[in-house]
Amino acid sequence: MTHRPFDEPLRPVRPHPVEPPGLWDQPPRPDEVDPAVLGALLHRHGWQRRGGAPGRYGRWTPPGPGGSGTSLLVPESRAFPDSEDLLGEALVALSRSGSPAARDVLVGLAVPSDEIHWWRDVPVGPVGTSPWTVEEQTRTAARQILLAGALATRGRAGYHGARHRRPAAALLDDALVGAAPGGRRLTAFVPVATGRPLAVRLHHALSAAREAIDYRRATGGMDAFDGAVEAGVSHELTEALVALVRGTEGARVAVEWAPAAGVPEGCAASAEPVEFSPGDLPALREAGARYLREEPSVPVRITGAVVRMRRSGPRGDGTVRLKVIAGAEVPHVRMTLDEESYRIAGHAHLVGLPVRVHGRLESRGGFRRLTGASGVTPVQVDEAERDRLMKSLQENLDFFEEACTEG
Secondary structure (H helix, E strand, O other): OOOOOOOOOOOOOOOOOOOOOOOOOOOOOHHHOOHHHHHHHHHHOOOEEEEEEOOOEEEEEOOOHHHOOOOEEEEOOOOOOOHHHHHHHHHHHHHHOOOHHHHHHHHHHHOOEEEEEEEEOOOOOHHHOOOHHHHHHHHHHHHHHHHHHHHHHHOOOOOOOOOOHHHHHHOOOOOEEEEOOOOOEEEEEEEHHHHHHHHHHHHHHHHHHHHHHHHHHHHOOOHHHHHHHHHOOOHHHHHHHHHHHOOOOOEEEEEEOOOOOOOOOOOOOOOOOEEEOHHHHHHHHHHHHHHHHHOOOEEEEEEEEEEEEEOOOOOOOEEEEEEEEEOOOOOEEEEEEOHHHHHHHHHHHHHOOOEEEEEEEEOOOOOOEEEEEEEEEEOOOOHHHHHHHHHHHHHOHHHHHHHHOOO
């Protein structure tokens, strides 16, 4: 075991994504809220309608034994004379409530969002407690599932590797996360404006994965996993589902559409959560390995800036690392060049020019290696673009020096 000196500064740690502070500190204005949307969100998050005047308003009580707590009077439409006042009172009551069910309703009102829910059936301790690692595992698996769905919006593939990783991860930036106590349930609010393609793709992919697992367990064949790729199933999704289910008695995932935006084309208005069990793990692991093994290499023509060069002696072949500018959806690639091509790449680097090269992007290693590299040619750019490239390389000097010392 190693120990960090007390006077050594800690490395910065990226925090978990959390809801932006203040999002529901101030409730939405009554004139911004559709009573029907509010009612749908209350129902979704476990509130119970217990009476009221039919056709005019309903009385809603929070979830939990006996529905204890402040009740809300919610108009069914704006045709009710006192609808504005009732909406205002209901929104204030929600904002003052400490209930997660109230918070989730306010999030859905503030940012029209499709909701993705995860449940993990894990053993509980005294008084319903669970180890703190349970929440960490749930969050990690949920993020992996969201990222797999985001990757599938960029293109269908059995194995994505490093391809499309950056734009796919950017799709998650606007997602809000709400966890229930104990870490056994998690909800992601995916804004319709930016994330609906992700929610739709994940909806189809989860169902396809469930069907492929059932086919595998019934027949022993893996054919259904091949067809499931078109629905968005991939190595990344199967690995994420393994992480979700591992260590549990079962897990479920559900996608629910934003009431304010309606149901997307080709999707069911309501669907039961997709369930996965420990008995599904062998099929998921087998499918993940199959996707990883069989994804083909891709012919590409890449334009990139040289950020690393290395060879064992003053002459002969050498390895080069490019920061990709165009031609492939990966941030960097490595390749081995013959002596002449290595010299050309070195000269281009010295004068601040990118190079263009042909080859095949290999799936092994996550599509980070170019094999059969040929036709290395400097690419002429205008002065402004050259200055931008030089500035980018200078700003990443630390990264460049680190790369140059890799073994």
